[in-house]
Amino acid sequence: MRMTNLFLQTLREFPSDAEVMSHKLLVRAGYIRKLTNGVYNYLPLMWRVLKKIENIVREEMDNAGAQEMLMPFVQPAELWQESGRWDVYGKELMRLKDRHNREMCLGPTHEEVITSVAREGIHSYKQLPVNLYQIQSKFRDEIRPRFGLLRGREFIMKDAYSFDADEKGLDKSYEIMAEAYKRIFERCGLETKMVQSDSGAIGGSVSHEFMVLVNEKAENNAGENDVFYCTKCGYSANSNHAVSILKEAVTDGGFNKAEILDTPNTHSIEELSAFLKVSSSVICKCLIYVVDGKYVGALIRGDKTVEETKLMNAFQGNDVRIASSGEIEEIMANSGFNAVAGFIGPEGLKNIEFVADETVKELKNFVVGINQNDKHLVGANWGREVQLPQKIADIRLVEENDKCTECGSDLKVTKGIEVGNIFKLGTKYSKAMNAVFTDKDGQEKPFIMGCYGIGISRTAAAAVERHHDEYGIIWPLSIAPYTVTVVPVSDQDETQLKVAEEIYKKLLDNKIEVLIDDRAERAGVKLKDADLIGIPYRITVGKTIKDNLVEFKNRATGEVINVTPEEAVNKILELFN
């Protein structure tokens, strides 16, 4: 491709509305342009990158025995009502009505549609297993789109769905996908970690996420997930799912009798522990959350943090958030109290179900709120002053240096970008939607399903996040929009132009994806642009051409060597041998 023909506008400066490096660079280097909030145009260079990733995904999915198809982007409400998700998916589901006032939605995912496809098409165990996938734009009306392609509202996703006759089959399908995913990301030049994860609103039991780990000291927080991993045994999990062995801590408050003390202005655990001169680990923290619109209480040791997804799961909810101060006021009023956050306790709150984290079970002679401002109960014990809730669950956020439950070594934490995930769905959708087949024994059974997603556009952004320097993007060869760019330094020098053209044609003849910067620009502009857009190799034809030498530069390593034009061409051809 000639740069004079390429639809490309690079910017001199970073866009002001971008925060993370992949967003800044993709806009500045002319790959994407925002159309509206969370929705981007993929310009020609970007589209080439996306197609490269798609093709790697296709090859590996096909090799894994999956079959590509394409489902509609617009879906009827009826299917979502069948699965029950029409009412629980929330506002991320973009709902609309057609001219007959029939309710529809833009596909955020395709479990419902694929399940309807399977129930129409698969009737016998002899047709199983099946794995169907598609690569398509998805739309989720995200609460807060951000970070460019890392969290758009419209994004490109590969989604696959497996159907098996039994759990064993699902295990196998799942394993095959896990292996395929490892190869896919590896081929995209991305190191990923497969981590255990919560299975969230999509439902099901087991799930793993593929995380691109981003450097903690990176100047941004492009990695939206915290990943905990064991330094020894390889255990790793998203923070929403990670578990650990609790570190030793003081659990006896040492108060020899139960009494109510004045604790003025102790709104936080820190203030309270300083005031009472006790460890925060002998305080029972009480928090009010809203799960699926219902108020619930959570008890956890004062030195620990509630993991909201775990809390939500403890109540089998779909949605969780902490209660606002106004809501707490309402709850207090309903039970005849008027305490504010910081003085809340589990005793006497009407119509609120509590869950206790495992950490509070051990507490003795501890400190707890009693729903009176500026007062706390000290020396409390379970079954005496305070009742331990029936519901006990792990709702604790793991902390760095907690011990691994598998091997006892230290857990570390790092930021990750989730580029893929795999779920064992089980029969959640097949049962709800009555998608059944006849098994060997003549019985009708629901399909055992799995689903497997890869964010194509996010993967591209993650690659930029992981591979760039102060001059621009450094694409991994496998997903670069072009392999090499040929740059004649001076557009006045006939020899340079002629040699550059010859190299360009030779590479084209060999089916190499090559750019030639034939623009009437000064050298600086062309070289800066070449670095910015991140083409892996650059052949620069300059003054040394009088000695029959050109410059061959590796964008990633910065290595530059002088070679003859023929050698330069050969070095590129060798990449593909």
Place this chain on the structure above:
RNA sequence: CGGGAUGUAGCGCAGCUUGGUAGCGCACUUCGCUUGGGACGAAGGGGUCGCAGGUUCGAAUCCUGUCAUCCCGACCA
């Protein structure tokens, strides 16, 4: 939805406090000059200052409302 900020040319910004009818850099057009790391000179084109009201002789500037965008929390590929 809560908290914070910002809307002025394609991009990056100034002007607003103290109202007088819009400017700078880059990009774009033409000419000259220049050609190994985002040159220089000259001459141009492009904006009803997010939108709607209001105050005023007069509003980018003051007031009210509204919309949009960005950042921090809940969503997730």
